[in-house]
Amino acid sequence: MDVEELRQRLEHEKESLPLPLSITRQFSIDYAQVDDLLAWQQLASHHHLVCLDDEFYPPLLKQIYDPPVILLVKGNLESLNLPAIAVVGSRAVSQSGQSLTKQIVTDLVSAGLSLTSGMALGVDGIAHRAALDCRGVTVAVLGTGIEEVYPKRHQSLYDEIVxxxxxxxxxxxxxxxxxxxxxxxxxxxxxxxxGTLVTEARLKSGSLISARMAMEQGREVFAMPGNVMGGQSQGCHELIRNGAKLVEVAADILEELTSLYQFQLEELQTSHHIDQQEMCDLPFASLLASVGYETTPIDQIVEHSGIAINLVLEQLLELELLGWVEAVPGGYIRQKRS
Known part of the structure; x- marks a missing residue:
């Protein structure tokens, strides 16, 4: 792609946007800096410029009211199109909030979802780290230029996400x-x-902006309740009062999203030949995410996983032999996370 071609594509995309946007929107990309964008793209094979009409422009993002006309992507371009859950929350997250975030993210990623967040301090960084620790896929959306790591202490996290x-x-x-x-x-x-999960947020938390935007975009919003004696989770409680789904375990999210993400994954595998199993190596990931760390009845496992009971029993036996779950009176218990 040369300078003139990129300029023409950006102009075409601007004109193709809905009328209010094409007239009033302030674009983040300065056309005078097209040379800089192309120079950056040519620095490395994992630097990508993705325009609205590109094959790899995320279809879900294209559906929002004001999609970016161009995305700068650094890393594995295919990971941008995997079915994803966003996790956001407080920068000053409590110890219990940290623990719950890690557990839920681990289970969601084990079920085959990728993790999207903003690489901020607190919940964002913890969520990215949990996804990486269980060999999952994670996408960080920056509020800076793609070569500006913020906060600086997240340099190693940034490198691992790339x-x-x-x-x-x-x-x-x-x-x-x-x-x-x-x-x-x-x-x-x-x-x-x-969907977007808010794991810990005060009433004036910036995480509520993400939740509000998710609602406006017609996406699912989830919130984890917290201690009513403190103020760390008042924003989450307000979201629940306003219709967000209360979340205690990953299965609460998966039962809402399973059909949506399976459909998206099938579409992506057809168009981009993406093998999700290569991106997440845990055995029977969707079934494993349906087994809790306390006794989970077999009918609940079947319901949450969406898998036929005969196949559930067969896969549970194999997971038990591998040490992932244990059969107990009343159902099964998960034994390890990654």
Missing amino acids: ERGCVVSEYNPHVKPFAGNFPKRNRIISGLSL
């Missing part, structure tokens, strides 16, 4: 942190995802 998934930005490569850009990037986090 290796295992990808980082994404709508800004030119070296745009510095600016407060107004972070709420704007939240529409991309929710737009890439089938």
Whole structure:
């Protein structure tokens, strides 16, 4: 792609947007800096420019009211199109919030979902790390240019995300942190995802912006309740009062999203030849995510996994032989996470 071709594509995409957007929208990409974008793309084979009309532009993101006209992607481009769940929350997350975030993300990724978040301190970083630790795929959406790591302490996390998934930005490569850009990037986090989970948020938390945008985009919103004596989860409680689904375990999310993400995965495998099993190596991942760490009845496992009971029994036996689950009176218990 040369400079003139990229300029023409950007102009065409601007004109093809709905009328209010094509007239009033302020684009993040400065056309005068097209040379910089192409120079960045040519620096490495894992640098990608993805325009709205590209094959790899995420179809879910294209459906939102104001999709970015161009995405800068660093890492594995195919990971951008895997069925995803967004996880957001407090920067000053409590110890219990950290533990619950890790557990739920591990189970969701084990079920075959990728993890989308914003690489901020607190819940974002914990969610990315949990996905990486169980060999899952994770996507970080930045509120800075794609070459600006913010916060700086997340440099190693950034490098691992590029290796295992990808980082994404709508800004030119070296745009510095600016407060107004972070709420704007939240529409991309929710737009890439089938649903958004808020694991810990105060009433004025920025995470509620992501939840509100997910609702406006017609996506599922999930919230984890917390201690009513403290203020760390008041925002989550407010979301639940306003219709978000209360989440205690990953299965609460999977039972809402299973049909959606299986359909999306089938579509992607047909069009892009993506093998999800290569991206997540846990055995019988969707079934495993339906078995809790307390006794889970067999009928509940069948319902949550969406798998026929004869196949469930066969796979549970194999998981038991491998040490992943244990048969107990009343059902099964999961024995390990990764």
